[in-house]
Amino acid sequence: MRHIISILLENEPGALSRVVGLFSQRNYNIESLTVAPTDDHTLSRLTITTIGDDRKIEQITKHLNKLVDVVKLVDLTEGAHIERELMLIKVKATGAQRDEVKRTADIFRGQVVDVTSTIYSIQLVGTSAKLDAFLAAISGVTILEVARTGVSGISRGEKVLSV
Amino acid sequence: MLIRALHDEGVEMIYGYPGGAVLHIYDAIFNQDKVEHILVRHEQAATHAADGYARATGRPGVVLVTSGPGATNAVTGIATAFMDSIPMIVISGQVESSLIGSDGFQETDMVGISRPVVKHSFMVQNPEDIPMVVKKAFYIATTGRPGPVVIDIPKDVTDPKRKFPYSYPESVKLRSYSVPAKGHTGQIKKAVEILLAAKRPVLYTGGGVVQGEGSALLTELAKTLGYPVTNTLMGLGAYPGTDKHFLGMLGMHGTYEANMAMHFSDVVLGIGVRFDDRVTNAVSKFCPGAKILHVDIDPASISKTVPADVPIVGSVTSVLEEMLELIKSSETKVDRKALDLWWKQIEGWREKDCLKVTPAENDVIKPQQVIQCLYDITGGDAYVSSDVGQHQMFAAQYYKFDKPRRWINSGGLGTMGFGFPAAMGVQFAFPGAVSVCVTGEGSFQMNLQELATCLQYQLPIKIVCLNNQALGMVKQWQDMQYGGRYSHSTYSESLPDFVKLVEAYGHVGIKIEKFSDLKTKMEEAFALKDRLVFIDVMVDPMEHVYPMSIKGGAMKDMILSKTERT
Numbered sequence: 001m002r003h004i005i006s007i008l009l010e011n012e013p014g015a016l017s018r019v020v021g022l023f024s025q026r027n028y029n030i031e032s033l034t035v036a037p038t039d040d041h042t043l044s045r046l047t048i049t050t051i052g053d054d055r056k057i058e059q060i061t062k063h064l065n066k067l068v069d070v071v072k073l074v075d076l077t078e079g080a081h082i083e084r085e086l087m088l089i090k091v092k093a094t095g096a097q098r099d100e101v102k103r104t105a106d107i108f109r110g111q112v113v114d115v116t117s118t119i120y121s122i123q124l125v126g127t128s129a130k131l132d133a134f135l136a137a138i139s140g141v142t143i144l145e146v147a148r149t150g151v152s153g154i155s156r157g158e159k160v161l162s163v
Numbered sequence: 164m165l166i167r168a169l170h171d172e173g174v175e176m177i178y179g180y181p182g183g184a185v186l187h188i189y190d191a192i193f194n195q196d197k198v199e200h201i202l203v204r205h206e207q208a209a210t211h212a213a214d215g216y217a218r219a220t221g222r223p224g225v226v227l228v229t230s231g232p233g234a235t236n237a238v239t240g241i242a243t244a245f246m247d248s249i250p251m252i253v254i255s256g257q258v259e260s261s262l263i264g265s266d267g268f269q270e271t272d273m274v275g276i277s278r279p280v281v282k283h284s285f286m287v288q289n290p291e292d293i294p295m296v297v298k299k300a301f302y303i304a305t306t307g308r309p310g311p312v313v314i315d316i317p318k319d320v321t322d323p324k325r326k327f328p329y330s331y332p333e334s335v336k337l338r339s340y341s342v343p344a345k346g347h348t349g350q351i352k353k354a355v356e357i358l359l360a361a362k363r364p365v366l367y368t369g370g371g372v373v374q375g376e377g378s379a380l381l382t383e384l385a386k387t388l389g390y391p392v393t394n395t396l397m398g399l400g401a402y403p404g405t406d407k408h409f410l411g412m413l414g415m416h417g418t419y420e421a422n423m424a425m426h427f428s429d430v431v432l433g434i435g436v437r438f439d440d441r442v443t444n445a446v447s448k449f450c451p452g453a454k455i456l457h458v459d460i461d462p463a464s465i466s467k468t469v470p471a472d473v474p475i476v477g478s479v480t481s482v483l484e485e486m487l488e489l490i491k492s493s494e495t496k497v498d499r500k501a502l503d504l505w506w507k508q509i510e511g512w513r514e515k516d517c518l519k520v521t522p523a524e525n526d527v528i529k530p531q532q533v534i535q536c537l538y539d540i541t542g543g544d545a546y547v548s549s550d551v552g553q554h555q556m557f558a559a560q561y562y563k564f565d566k567p568r569r570w571i572n573s574g575g576l577g578t579m580g581f582g583f584p585a586a587m588g589v590q591f592a593f594p595g596a597v598s599v600c601v602t603g604e605g606s607f608q609m610n611l612q613e614l615a616t617c618l619q620y621q622l623p624i625k626i627v628c629l630n631n632q633a634l635g636m637v638k639q640w641q642d643m644q645y646g647g648r649y650s651h652s653t654y655s656e657s658l659p660d661f662v663k664l665v666e667a668y669g670h671v672g673i674k675i676e677k678f679s680d681l682k683t684k685m686e687e688a689f690a691l692k693d694r695l696v697f698i699d700v701m702v703d704p705m706e707h708v709y710p711m712s713i714k715g716g717a718m719k720d721m722i723l724s725k726t727e728r729t
Contacts, residue, residue: 010339013286014274025279055466062463068283068303071339163338 002031003057004076004083004153006161007046007064011037015069019046022067028052028060032085032128032150043071043163047152049128071163080156086123086149087131088113092142093120101141108134119144164290164329165254165321168297170197171331174225176216176591177201177254178209182229183269184256187321201591201620204612206233208584210240211610214249215548215588218571221376223250223304224588230256231269234315235276239578241311242280246575247397248374250309252300253277257286257317273315282310287320291327298332307342308461309374343460346477346485354432354456354473355489361430362501363452363508364390367413367442370397370574371435371459377479378402378567381434384483387490388497391509393421395436396559397574404563405543410509411518414442415712416556419517419721419729422712424509425450426719433457435479438469439575448717458482517710517723518560523703526677530554530629530702534561536681537599537627540689545597546571546589550582550606553635556708558601580609583626587613590622597625597689604630604658604699614668617695625689626697631704632658639707643722665697674699 009015016035023030031049038045050060057075064070076083093101098120105112105122108130114121124134128151135146155161165188169177178201181189192200203209206228213224224244228237234255244251258267274284283303285296296314304312319325358364372381378401385392385408392402393413402409411418413425425431431453436442438457443449446468457464457471458479465474475482520531534557537545547562548571549555555572564570571589573581586600607628617624629635632655641649662672671694675684681700688696713720713728722728 014278014284017275018278021278055470059463059467066461066463068337068340 001053001057002049002051002077004081004151005048005050005061005064005073006076006153007048007073008038008071008161008163009035009044009046010069010071011042011044012069015044016046018067018069019048019064022063023050026059026063028056032148034150034152040163047150049151072161074155074161076153076155079159081153082156083127083151083153084125085128085131085151086125087134088121088123088147089135089143090119090121090145091138092118092144094118097141101138104134104137108137110134164293164327165297165316166191166195166198167329168294168331169225171294172297172301173222174198177225177227178203178212178588179227180206180209180229180233182233182256184230184258184318185227185233185321187318187323188227188254188256188316190323191321200227201616203584203616205610206236207240207580208587208610208613208616210237210251210253211243211578211581211584212588212591213251214240214244214581215571215585216592217244217249217251217588218585219546219568219589220592221374221568223252223301226251226253228253228255229269230258230273231271233269234271234273238277238280241277241313243573243576243578243581244311245280245282247370247573248309249311250304251311252304252314253311254314254316257315259319260288260317261319263317273313277313280311281313284313284315286315287317290320290322290325293320294329294331295335298335299337302335302337303340308464343462343476344478344481346458346475346482348485350473350475351482351485352489354475355486355493356495357430357454357456357473358388358432358486359490359493359495359497362498363427363429363505364388364432365424365428365430366390366392366432366434367395367425367436368392368398368401368434369395369436372398372401372479373435373567375435375460375479377435377483380480380483380487384487384490387487389502391424391506393417393425395439395442395574396572398435399559399570400564400567403565405565412559413718414439415444416560416708416710418560419515419710419723420509420512422710422718422721423512426717427508428453430454430456433459433471434483435459437464437467440468443469444712444718444720445715450718515723522678526679528675528678528681528700528702530557530631530706531561532678532681533627533629533700533702534558534601536685537601538562540685541597541599545569545599546586546593548572548582548586548589548598548600550600550602551577551579552603552606553631553639553706553708554601554603554606554629556636557629579606581606583607583610583624584613586624586626587616587622590624591620598622600624600626602626602628603635604628604632604661605634611664614665614670614695618669621693622695623691623693624695626695628661628697628699629702630661630699631702631706633704635704635706636708642707661697661699665695670695670697672697672699674701676701
């Protein structure tokens with residue numbers, strides 16, 4: 001099962017390496033990782049997507065909680081949540097494919113953010129599955145570059161991850 | 164400022180080795196007499212000595228090393244302490260802040276290199292932060308599940324020219340670090356109900372009981388209930404080894420009765436243990452009929468390898484106190500009839516006498532006999548530090564520890580070279596006590612340079628070397644699993660003359676080759692109360708450690724001797 005774990009982390013040097021190191025040290029898998037400071041400059045928010053059965057995820061959250069720099073964490077996938085990822089993708093856009101790419105981007109509510117006579121750079125936001133679906137939809141097109149941010153997420157409703 | 168902070172934290176003694184990046188600190192040490200510095204001969208030994216001190220006293224051991232090689236040499240000792248949850252503070256020098264990242268002379272990323280084997284680490288950025296960092300480091304190292312904490316200090320941060328008003332913080336609060344205090348009362352109630360209803364119970368207890376100062380309460384619990392107790396390698400002494408309720412050590416080289424009782428139990432109460440692979444054998448076959456109750460201060464230890472039916476997170480003392488109260492006030496009483504039957508079965512297993520020693524012929528000494536002799540001579544009351552290998556298992560099996568903190572060994576990491584410097588730490592902590600190091604000729608050669616430290620500080624350690632002229636445990640496995648092909652486990656032609664070696668360092672060496680000499684010569688050695696004596700005991704090189712669990716089996720599956728298995 002895929003899980004999205006959000007962590008509030010002390011914004012201190014070395015804190016991130018402790019989190020990442022824990023995953024490699026204990027043979028856990030990181031599918032994606034995003035990190036940035038929050039409105040409180042002493043805290044960073046990290047979002048990790050990982051895969052494992054319930055027992056493994058329980059161990060991961062327990063070990064993360066043991067890290068002194070981890071202030072709080074939540075497994076977003078335990079409840080209703082919103083997950084978003086941003087992708088920038090640069091594709092060859094010439095001839096008939098130029099219109100096809102634009103149309104597909106529109107269907108996926110993507111935006112063309114940069115244009116040359118032969119290239120489109122498209123920005124797309126959504127769940128990871130949606131971004132994967134877009135990549136599948138334009139599989140006939142020459143993809144030059146893909147940059148994905150990794151998943152960020154937040155719980156739905158009243159539930160809040162804060163200090 | 165650093166030394167003052169250490170003093171204010173209550174530190175009496177630090178173990179270290181100087182070098183460029185810590186010269187300011189060493190100068191500060193020179194100018195005071197409140198904190199005693201012990202000069203070792205290798206940084207690894209400093210960490211093991213601090214570790215031995217911590218295990219014997221319960222107080223954190225403190226280490227001071229320089230940057231680069233000083234720091235990396237300390238890593239093995241840090242990892243050793245980490246695996247056994249020993250409180251330790253390691254202060255490492257670092258190159259000047261402006262040089263960090265430039266591959267400066269003796270620069271290494273100590274915070275990075277030690278990361279997987281510390282509870283936490285700090286890099287001090289400013290001199291004024293030193294008191295708070297020290298306070299936090301000790302707080303983290305000693306509370307909850309203890310462990311080593313590294314403080315890395317760039318040289319410029321300890322520059323005496325940079326002066327700041329000093330005040331040592333009274334207390335510390337970390338928003339991201341909390342210590343579980345009491346266990347969940349509902350869970351404890353549930354555990355007590357199951358425990359009282361048990362027909363074939365076992366108390367399986369470990370290093371957490373020693374570290375958490377829970378021995379007295381554990382003893383009370385076991386006596387109140389009349390239940391059998393088995394200790395892990397790390398837990399020896401947590402329950403009196405000579406008590407009739409004690410089944411001996413369990414696990415890979417545990418006793419027949421302890422392992423059989425575990426396997427056939429219906430309730431296992433694990434206290435301060437981690438269901439390590441050296442205990443459980445194949446997890447899928449572990450205690451098939453038992454409900455597992457697990458008490459530990461570290462939530463991550465619970466259900467890590469064996470799922471717990473009733474997990475209880477809390478300190479050993481608070482949970483045991485609450486359990487005892489509940490048991491005393493409970494209307495349910497222990498099922499004496501079932502318990503009698505259970506004890507009868509256990510006594511049957513005991514009759515096998517799995518640790519019986521058959522004397523060798525031709526006056527050859529069996530290694531087990533050396534430990535038995537040591538036990539008799541020291542009245543079972545010595546601090547015994549051990550290295551790693553066959554001698555460690557023999558010591559664990561044959562020395563009956565009645566008190567906690569007497570058995571000092573590297574259980575988790577299995578660090579050869581640990582025992583001798585650890586025995587130094589014990590002797591420093593208790594100058595009047597009998598500090599024994601049980602070692603082998605392999606392990607001892609990994610840290611023998613400390614003979615010089617022992618001379619400098621006049622440490623009267625007794626080193627009992629079970630000399631089988633081989634890496635005995637490796638050889639045993641090669642005998643059992645690799646057709647007796649002794650790949651790089653023997654070196655009898657190149658062993659030093661240990662008696663001459665220790666004499667060169669100014670100590671006394673005694674060699675014992677015949678069983679008929681064992682007792683008198685051992686007594687002779689222990690009579691030299693103010694000298695370090697190295698007792699080189701030539702033992703039967705073909706001896707194996709038994710019982711030994713059969714790989715991939717259940718706890719009941721054991722090899723009992725070269726010819727007998729369960």
